[in-house]
Amino acid sequence: MTDxxxxxxMTGISKSFPGVRALHDVNFRxxxxxxxxxxxxxGAGKSTLIKVLTGVYDTDEGAITLHDEPVSFSGPMxxxxxxxxxxxxxxxxxxxLSVAENIFIGRExxxxxxxxxxxxxxxxxxxxxxxxxxxxxxxxxxxxSLAIQQMVAIARAIDIKARVLILDEPTSSLDADEVAQxxxxxxxxxxxxxxxxxxxxxxxxxxxxxxxxxxxxxxxxVGEYLTTELPxxxxxxxxxxxxxxxxxxxxxxxxxxLATLEEGTPLVAVSNFGRAGAVEPxxxxxxxxxxxxxxGLLGSGRTEVARLLFGADRSDGGQVAVDGxxxxxxxxxxxxxxxxxxxxxxxxxxxxxxxxSVRENMILAMQAARGWLRPIPRRRQDxxxxxxxxxxxxxxxDPEVPVRNLSGGNQQKVLLAxxxxxxxxxLILDEPTxxxxxxxxTEIQKLVTQLSDGGMAVLFISAELEEVLRLSHKVAxxxxxxxxxxxxxxxxxxxxxxxxxxxxxxxxxxxxx
Amino acid sequence: xxTGTLTAGRNRFRLPRKQIPVLATLALLLVMYGIGVSQxxxxxxxxxIFNVFIDNGFxxxxxxxxxxxxxxxxxxxxxxxxxxxxAMVSAALLQDGMPAALVLVIALLIGPTxxxxxxCVIHFFEIQPFIVTLAGMFxxxxxxxxxxxxxxxxxDGFWTAMSQxxxxxxxxxxxxxSVLIAFVVVAIAAYVLAYTxxxxxxxxxxxxxxxxxxxxxxxxxxxxxxxxxxxxCSAIGGILLSFYTLSGAPLIAVGMELDVIAAVVIGGTVxxxxxGYVFGTVLGVLVLGVIQTxxxxxxxxxxxxxxxxxxxxxxxxxxxxxxxxxRYK
Numbered sequence: 001m002t003d004x005x006x007x008x009x010m011t012g013i014s015k016s017f018p019g020v021r022a023l024h025d026v027n028f029r030x031x032x033x034x035x036x037x038x039x040x041x042x043g044a045g046k047s048t049l050i051k052v053l054t055g056v057y058d059t060d061e062g063a064i065t066l067h068d069e070p071v072s073f074s075g076p077m078x079x080x081x082x083x084x085x086x087x088x089x090x091x092x093x094x095x096x097l098s099v100a101e102n103i104f105i106g107r108e109x110x111x112x113x114x115x116x117x118x119x120x121x122x123x124x125x126x127x128x129x130x131x132x133x134x135x136x137x138x139x140x141x142x143x144x145s146l147a148i149q150q151m152v153a154i155a156r157a158i159d160i161k162a163r164v165l166i167l168d169e170p171t172s173s174l175d176a177d178e179v180a181q182x183x184x185x186x187x188x189x190x191x192x193x194x195x196x197x198x199x200x201x202x203x204x205x206x207x208x209x210x211x212x213x214x215x216x217x218x219x220x221x222v223g224e225y226l227t228t229e230l231p232x233x234x235x236x237x238x239x240x241x242x243x244x245x246x247x248x249x250x251x252x253x254x255x256x257x258l259a260t261l262e263e264g265t266p267l268v269a270v271s272n273f274g275r276a277g278a279v280e281p282x283x284x285x286x287x288x289x290x291x292x293x294x295x296g297l298l299g300s301g302r303t304e305v306a307r308l309l310f311g312a313d314r315s316d317g318g319q320v321a322v323d324g325x326x327x328x329x330x331x332x333x334x335x336x337x338x339x340x341x342x343x344x345x346x347x348x349x350x351x352x353x354x355x356x357s358v359r360e361n362m363i364l365a366m367q368a369a370r371g372w373l374r375p376i377p378r379r380r381q382d383x384x385x386x387x388x389x390x391x392x393x394x395x396x397x398d399p400e401v402p403v404r405n406l407s408g409g410n411q412q413k414v415l416l417a418x419x420x421x422x423x424x425x426x427l428i429l430d431e432p433t434x435x436x437x438x439x440x441x442t443e444i445q446k447l448v449t450q451l452s453d454g455g456m457a458v459l460f461i462s463a464e465l466e467e468v469l470r471l472s473h474k475v476a477x478x479x480x481x482x483x484x485x486x487x488x489x490x491x492x493x494x495x496x497x498x499x500x501x502x503x504x505x506x507x508x509x510x511x512x513x
Numbered sequence: 514x515x516t517g518t519l520t521a522g523r524n525r526f527r528l529p530r531k532q533i534p535v536l537a538t539l540a541l542l543l544v545m546y547g548i549g550v551s552q553x554x555x556x557x558x559x560x561x562i563f564n565v566f567i568d569n570g571f572x573x574x575x576x577x578x579x580x581x582x583x584x585x586x587x588x589x590x591x592x593x594x595x596x597x598x599x600a601m602v603s604a605a606l607l608q609d610g611m612p613a614a615l616v617l618v619i620a621l622l623i624g625p626t627x628x629x630x631x632x633c634v635i636h637f638f639e640i641q642p643f644i645v646t647l648a649g650m651f652x653x654x655x656x657x658x659x660x661x662x663x664x665x666x667x668x669d670g671f672w673t674a675m676s677q678x679x680x681x682x683x684x685x686x687x688x689x690x691s692v693l694i695a696f697v698v699v700a701i702a703a704y705v706l707a708y709t710x711x712x713x714x715x716x717x718x719x720x721x722x723x724x725x726x727x728x729x730x731x732x733x734x735x736x737x738x739x740x741x742x743x744x745x746c747s748a749i750g751g752i753l754l755s756f757y758t759l760s761g762a763p764l765i766a767v768g769m770e771l772d773v774i775a776a777v778v779i780g781g782t783v784x785x786x787x788x789g790y791v792f793g794t795v796l797g798v799l800v801l802g803v804i805q806t807x808x809x810x811x812x813x814x815x816x817x818x819x820x821x822x823x824x825x826x827x828x829x830x831x832x833x834x835x836x837x838x839x840r841y842k
Contacts, residue, residue: 076726076727076728076729077730080729081729086727088727091724092721092723092727092728093721093724093726093728094716094720094721094724094725094728094787095720095721096716096719096720096721096787096788097713097716097717097720100712104730105713105714105717105728106710106714106728106730106732108710108713110710113708113709114704114708114709115707115708115710115713117708140531156728283647403523470544478823
């Protein structure tokens, strides 16, 4: 399929935003009838490249050709008209309009200026039938699930006689069946000769569907590879730009002797903590320097445990001891006084102040803790911010850039830094690595290890068992809003055993370790 | 493949959902009319309904323009002042002896021009419609008093003819020319919203302006167009008002924009945009008109009761919109 000429080429593309060089001298080409995956970490420049291609952004330098003709689109509308259609990550359709109208709006069949609704519906049905979708085309789009809306977006995109179809993380909100459906459609379109540019974070999906891979890193081009010639491991290495043994190092590190840690007085010990309707009473001790992993399925009560420990929800009963003395954790203020920090699951919605700089975002929590009448000296701010920008490898490493100009993963690191700066004694991390790429993930994991070495206790909540295993000294397993087991992370513990515990709720004998 | 799971819609009772606000308004209207007929024998005369249209024809036209604006998620506070300014300008020019046809053309140009300007400011400078049209409102109202501090009577032959023309049936029921003009405006607007790209773009922008842009729709042009349309409707409304009162007065139609917004919302158009019908707006205007008529028939109630009832209804309808969950977003 590579013998033909590329349908689309981008040469020497550069693009900068204030304080950020988003793309630097990137080349990209796309052949008809291929699925071409664009890979890279958060902030590597994938989204920017797509926006430059579709004319959302102007290029600073570089040229784009479509069918050997130089093109420069003024916006998605013009790009679409030229046969370059994009389906964005968030479904960009109007949920208040009908399915049929969403497919055809802007190019409805008309008679003397009047939209021919019958024809619109008929064509919509035909088009959806081609994608094996049987929907009520006059129903409002909003009455269908996100997955369906995504398919409708694709239907809209391919109807415009598309020659290039750009799918920007189309699978992030789909389940396995829906992904399979999407891939079937993608293969069908590919076989019809459409060139598909596919962006995703899921490596398995890339190997399932893509013919060719282009890797970006830090706004620069790493290379273009045939999928068959690029093993998954090398792909990851190319994406993060370093060898993977960093991860190995962490693992060695964390399998430490739990016994030495547990000799002292526990930092926090709760017994019979629970809340009706949220989580059954549980007992848990956390020592200084200990990482306690909390594993379990979504909705198994992990977040509820965290909220109880932070005082965000009040326990129905039970006792708390902090440093061995009876105490209480009934409000977040009390928890913070005891040195508990809580980085909640949806921190992006809760925490980020997009217009403030990285520095300002980072010192927010510390400043709040000190009270607004005692400003942190600028020199101290710079020290702290520098330290965490380095420790978390926040890119760009310029503390004065507005946070809005950072990629999603880097924004999340900034928020993590905000809590770390307050130097909590117990840090509760609820899904700190969800939705971020493998490089950032590694950095956050490394940081957790360093923090616990420095004596901080961490409650680490994650849906990824490997991650929990890699970091934790002890793993508490949640199942159906019950803490069913607490397992020491020794040689005998692996993901399978945790999975069995989640599935069966066994290993009760170890529950009171 | 699992086509079965993919065909499943999330709710099965969506069909009436979009129409519920309009149906509720219709039901309300029927109930009010029923109360009127059962309480007052004269109420059953068809002329009562015709009079509601005669008294509110100009309001209806302006409300149609407002429907376009609110459907995009915007608001136009300038309409009352533009109505007054159009009437003022017409009266002043006629007083100076300008021919009626020329006056009509000039009067009909002022409103859309101001609307166009406001639309451009809203779009190009990305300023909230609320504050831009508030400025437009003050400007137009100021122009009224600038033209004349006092009311100017209209004695022009065309105007008086339009004012007195009765279109009726042999039984003596009649409507004015204004009502016919209003109906024509309603019909055109309903057609534009349902069958033209402009109309569909209005709904798309109201649904999700970001998506509309990414779908390649002319968001800016449409947004400017709706304020221009609203300005044109206000201008027509101003002419109709001057037919009705045969004068231009600097303080007429003060606060009318609020009545208009109330009528549109009671008519089922969602304030955040994207859902609503011109037909609903007709019902909304009728509801306001029938309330007034009921209070007039009663005779003992202060006319401020109209406002109190409208206030109550407005609350009820906003809550209704919430409750039936316009959760398409």
